[in-house]
Amino acid sequence: MSETGIFEQAAEWHARQDAPDMDWAGFTAWLDASPRHRDAFDDIALLDEDIASHRDTLRRQLAPEVAPIAPGVAFPLAAPPSRRLRWPLALGGGLAAVAAAAVAVVVTYPSAPSVSASAPARQVAAGDSVRQVAVAGARVTLAPGSTLALPASGGTEIALTGRASFDVTHDPARTLVVRVADYEITDVGTRFDVIGGSDSVRVKVAEGVVTLRRDGASQGVRLTAGEMATGLPDGSIATAHATPAALAGWQRGPLVYDAMPLDLVVADVARFSGRTLLLDPAASKRSFSGVIARGDGASMIDALATLAGLEVDKQGDTIRLRDRPDRERAVAD
């Protein structure tokens, strides 16, 4: 038996040990057959411990997978030009040359849906109510004022402006990609919620695993159930555990914000209230936690202003929000 063969056998016994029908007598006999078997098993078991002890670091460091698991399945070709191919080896060396300079998806705020030149075929806008959309194996609940750009037939890449919840059926042949602001979320079968702003994004995962990656970054951040991440304008990604309330559906209940950058919160309230809100950039990056009941636009804006310490300045159709002067003095950030 070659060395390689022994290690593979050891790894097979190791992988099987949690199975209810593990053949312990067979394993004992295998161990007895040679001291090298025992040593190989030691190596595998200790490696396993090593991996377990570095689990969090490994999860953070690992680049997201891009290639689908099933062999022979085409990589989605409807990728917009801003996509960079991180995995030339996985995709075949020739494709590496395709990697183009990143073209920023520009989202102005209050935003028109962002569409790049080779934009996908179809757009769905929620208007002033919640809208359900089925696309590429996912059920998408689109918040008021939000827009989805759908892929051409067979594509799996969606561009989101605004907020949406995704319920993705797992399909080994397909990885859903959601592009929002300058970030990309990849997913293989989960439920998650996305709030996009002009240059940042918040992702909360209720089930499964998703990866959040900044355009052009070589690595993304993996998020599992109960975790959330905030992709910030400078490309950094902050992760935290989401509170259960923040994971609850917003489709019927109140809007729950959990230490979210204020500009994302204002963008979200603007969509739900159907008003145009402009936030003073000086206040945009402070964080806001609070609950805002769904109601008519004016009451939602009032609640936000009160809770966040903002001053409301109405000029025609445009509502400007800025830090209250007394707050500016009190808070030195």
Added chain:
Amino acid sequence: MMTPPDSETEPSGLALVYQDMRGELLRFLTARLGDAGEAEEALQDLWLRFHGDAGPRPGAGPVGNPRAYLYRAAQNVALDRVRERRRRRARDGAWADLSYDRGAGGEPIDANADAEAALVENERVTALTAAIEALPTGARRVFTLHKLDGVPHAAIAEQLGISRSGVEKHLALAMAHLRRALAEQ
């Protein structure tokens, strides 16, 4: 002497199964550790582990499959000893390049050794990351789901539409690959 102390209380189901299985557990531990004396000690560890001084551990609860449970517990006590063994060997210098034992229980002698251990540890994690990224796609997917995300085999099998033994094969392949990659480092 190996006979576990008599419990004041009625023996639990697990204790009864243990009595029945004592012989085969000892055989298993002997094969696993390659040393009959150490196997006896490990069996004692095992008994104490699920049946501490104050009787069965609180929270031990009913065990669905006591046989598998006891074997897995035996695996764990054996691994504790294997780890300790390797650590001793590393300390004795004969196997100083094995970095397994630089983990949680490492006992650096001075601050420099501490810093060096951290460096070695860092390199090891970097090497692991690279090795995981180089895994074949299917093996990587299953490995990540199970080892890093903690998804049980059955759930992975269902999610990916493959058999449980397919999951085990992917995992075994991944572990064998990773071991080789790290050994070649």
